[in-house]
Amino acid sequence: MSQFQSLEEALKHFFGYDTFRLAQEKIVEEALQNRDLLIIMPTGGGKSLCFQLPALLKPGVMIVVSPLISLMQDQVDALIDNGIGATFLNSTLSWDEVRSRENAILNGKIKLLYVAPERLLGEKFGPFLEMLRSQIGISAFAIDEAHCVSEWGHDFRPEYRQIKQLRQRYPDIPVLALTATATKRVQQDIVQQLMLKQPSIHIASFNRPNLYYDVQPKQSHSYNQLLKLIKYHQGSGIVYCLSRRNVDDIAFRLQNDGISALPYHAGMSDEDRRINQTRFIRDDVEVMVATVAFGMGINKLDVRFVIHYDLPRNLESYYQESGRSGRDGDPAHCTLFYSPGDIHKIKYLIDQKPDPKEQQIAWQQLNQVIDYAEGAECRRTIQLRYFGERFTGNCDNCDNCRHPKPVEDWTIEAQKFLSCVARCGERFGMMHVIEVLRGSRKKKIEQYGHHLLSTYGIGKDKTIEAWKMLGRSLLHQGLVDETSDGYRILKLNKLSWEILRKQRSVNIAITETPAAKALVDINTSSAEMEILFEKLRRLRKQIADANSVPPYVVFADSSLRLMAQIKPQTILEFSQISGVGAHKLSQYGEQFVSEIRAFCQEQQLPVPLPNQSNMFTLQLHQQGLSIEEIIQTRKLSPSTVISHFSELLEMKQPVELNRLVAPERQKVIIKAMETVGADLLKPIREYLTEEYNYDEIRLVRAWWRREN
Template identity: 55%
Template sequence: MAEVASPVAAFPSLETALKHYFGYDQFRPGQRSVIEAVLKNQDALVIMPTGGGKSLCYQLPALLKLGVMVVVSPLIALMQDQVDSLQDNGIAATCLNSAIAFETLRQREADLLAGKIKLLYVSPERLMSAGFLELLSQLIQTVGVSGFAIDEAHCVSEWGHDFRPEYRQLSVLRAKFPQIGVMGLTATATERVRSDIAQQLRLCDPLIQVSSFNRPNLFYEVRPKGRDGYQQVQRQVKQHQGSGIIYCLSRKRVDELAQRLTADGESVLPYHAGLSDDTRRENQTRFIRDDVRLMVATVAFGMGINKPDVRFVIHYDIPRNIEGYYQESGRAGRDGEPAHCSLYLAYGDVATAEFLIGQKPNQDEQRIARQQLRQMVDYAEATVCRRRVQLSYFGEFLEGACQQCDNCINPPPLEDWTIEAQKFLSCVARCQERFGMAHIIDVLRGSKKQKVIDLRHDQLSTHGIGKDRSVDEWRLLGRSLLHQRLVDETTDGYPVLKLNAASWQVLRNQLAVQVAIPTDFVAGPATDTSPSDDAPEVTQLLTGLKALRKRLADQQSVPPYVVFPESALRQMARTRPQTLEAFGQVSGVGSRKLAQYGEVFTDAIRQFCADHGLASDPGAGGRRPRPSRERRQTVGDTHRLTLELYRQGRSLQEIADQRGLKASTVASHLERLIHQGEAVDIDQVVEPDQQRTIRSALAEMEGASLTEIRDRIGAAVSYEDIRLVRAMWHRDRASG
């Protein structure tokens, strides 16, 4: 059985406990204040984006308080994944659910009552059963309950994107156990949903922690989906590296897409509610453990996925609402590394979504769903920064452009539409802020519809003053005003436009309005398809460390990221720690991980360094530092052999073939030799004209990355050419 934690007094600070249990040196934004509140038994409502560290907000307090932390989680796969990760980290955690055999269930209950468990994961259905409530009472009287954590708390609100009626019953926790603190946690919640969560869970004077919803490592884009939609997706999948998820609207489309991708040689599995429980569970497990690269799924594949190293998410069909899209696209890049999110827009898919909404039996649900779908279409058609539209939906304002979306990378031209905006906002005011965008546009364009006449809006001074603009142009302006927060809109299913302070600034000529005029959709660059600025040996070592992680994970029947997240492997590859002391400094390496994996990983790193004539490289941060005395001393026999073959007139590829290396590795050997001061004639590799071009770019863009330099010069120049010329350029400057 894994160790049971000591109380908080055993550690001089929360940071010390954080490093001991989880291997991190500092808290992420918002975590510390929540943990301090939970340690004081205060209720809390935690809104943190995917990958923001919500779980730690209850996991660390569970280890520092007496008793058991009870965590309510909606999916068996999700809770099992959390338990696996905690147990691998030496933390006593378990779960109770319907998939567990009776004998195992009784043993886990006995371990709970014996005080051997610190975190218990249960489903809301299990928690509400009479037997479990009785078990809770016994726990309180024996080992104690340190708190209740309600994960995916948006499920409690009918205004959330994934409402689950069974979550409504969780208020019984406050009624039956008023002395125990309750915390709700979710990645997304509008202000209305946050209020509803607090009310439904009966939180008492809770600490409310709302972190930024901005995920700067994600690149967002929208692509038009033509008749060759499958070919578009297939090409994009081939461009990306790493694991990916493709979301589809229907089970039929999931199966079709998965079959075609499989036939074309991709490693892919399907996931939807039409598959058996065993098949879904097996497919998800194989994806999480990197046995397959792609998962094609419906939104049923949502909260159950806890894989941190998903490098891209593609929505083949338009999502139902912005909140759901934020959650689903947010499955990418949970490890903080760059990831790519693409949405394919086809108006036939919008019509399909509207048809499905029409099948809902409840008229109020239909009304809300239609408004949410329209907001999603507005997002897809937006010409402003996509991140700004997303954040605005959650009540957060982004200053400037994100430079991480297609609209920021390829901005459409701007035009001054201040006069048109004044007409639009004036019409909203004349209509007494009681109508939506469609009616305002009707009035502006002088419509004679019966509704306009019955309301006597044909007699307003704004009736017909916008005849010179089309419906589409007015709709473009209306969306732009909403995205720029120059006008507000109610979100209760009746989308009514409301003026705000900025609206009056526009009307008083105190604020100009710029509107981005749409051009043909242009796909932004895939952030993870360009080569990294890491040295080739870093990339090569990272590949080896991933393979080692996969072997260790398979031996333990756990997902690879349970052993170490990719961010930790990348830091290892960049700094090459060869002692246990140095390995313990890697972010994500705690006491347990150091003892469990330290030797095997440092052995692998030492062997790699010996094979390639490398030494530890602390502080490099993954980018090539300027040459230092210590760095010059790392040149070994492998570099000398490369130099000898090079001086015989052999090309990089010939040397690579003879030595069983990559051409990029051979180039890195020569680069290091140049830094050491060896005479390397790069004229036999790089044409003099190209050298001059590269040197000119280096002079203009000092400090720029390889990718930035290559973007300036053009794809005809290789990264190896730039590396060699840059090495000579630095050496010449140092000697000059």
């Protein structure tokens, strides 16, 4: 640093700033002392400078580990624009470009080299790294987005776990770990996984005072609600959605309504994503509609609003995603649309996770988001408490502080609640405590002997929702603690005991709990409809593709929505759906009814018993009549009787399939289904040739579905 009289002079020379922000100067000083560092600084806080300036002032090259190509390119472009020697090596480069850049590095023209963790630890890169250390020197390893190393982080990437090999290979080279968000648990994981040696830990406040936070109930016409909000805010903004379908749909509708918007999700090609991102960053368009695939490292400072159209999966993600607004320090707006029906969608996604531990973590994270959305306290208090930071509340920049709900003294109820936590041994979560308070007769209450506790049944005067409202408020105010290991176990703290000893009163903001409960019920049903609607759309697409027709030719969306709402589980019920004529009933009825019935079984919804007409067919079958004889006796069409038997088979009624289809023919049909799948009849028939008719295929498939 001999050419500069001070760090401020170097800062001005390289980056044009006159003064450091907050803790930047202290961090740079410690980095120059070759210390391991853990730096946690919110988006827009200037954490990149904390490793970039030391890299310019120390001998050698700093290796920067970065998870995304776009993130590398943005930072390198910004450094080059400042006249700083920086480059990246990644999969977008040709072999000649890689060789050219490696030569520039070994010739001392580069001070910062950006690489992905996979390349850094690859066999081919190892010899170059050794050459770099011996000829030029490595000043430090900077691990950007270090939360990716932790399975408790919001964006865990397994390849980041392997970075510890660097410390084993180069124990004397300092490591700087940087991230915008990390709970205490994630901080500990980063230190452990990266094998940081007595690191100096710098944690800037997570508070972003220029951001306004609010939660709005998601209306039935949610798109109109969104459009109105975007027109109100104007300027650059991001709309986050849970599904790719929503992204495409909303982007298309916004375009039609005169809003310049583009989609971004993992289902698009890399090139299309790159073009859309570039157009957004360059202000060619105002709004980016995206899944969470968009955002990490996006270098756009003037985003004026972020709207979460669907519920985020965890609070850390929400903080990160909403925090992509207002990075220039000017006011920005962060809105979350909250419908309890969205909870069902995320629960469905969680259930798809194969690892039970991952599921447990995801459940806890989802519940924390629900607590945030339904909380009546200052939004900042809830957010910052999640990161272990105390905030006094009354921020005057969130909906709950600007429009406070009525406050009541619930000290007595809090004493009951906390006393029950204590008497349950501080080993259970909120719902168990509430069930004890309300005198639940569930078996687990008696198994633990909690029906004998003095607190059993003393809270019958309050609803479950009222007790949950109190429990959330106690957590948000720090008046009780909760474990963060995936199990939401309540633990008493110092303030809890003050309440129990009557040394502290408890005031909570009151919400309309009966209405909230009704909303949950309505929207949970709505969420079921959406999931089933998607399943039916996929089935319709399969049928349409197999018949080389557009999907709307099979059934219109309006018919699918009625199916999703009414959930017909028999052919007779299905025939009542608007848009289902005789031909379509015959062609597609069974496939759609089977899909709906399977969904109802998955969701543990009531499955109907055979109707009277089906049972009459079964009685004739048990009397020994053949299909032809039943058709003549009942004067029904062959397709109707076959439908009866198909439904009876799927409902596990005593139908003798061997009398309807010869066993040897059953084997051939089953083999065909195992080969081409059992979703559609036409591919099975084509595989079997015309020797087999649709009726016998339909009957065997019904039996096969029941058994599988």
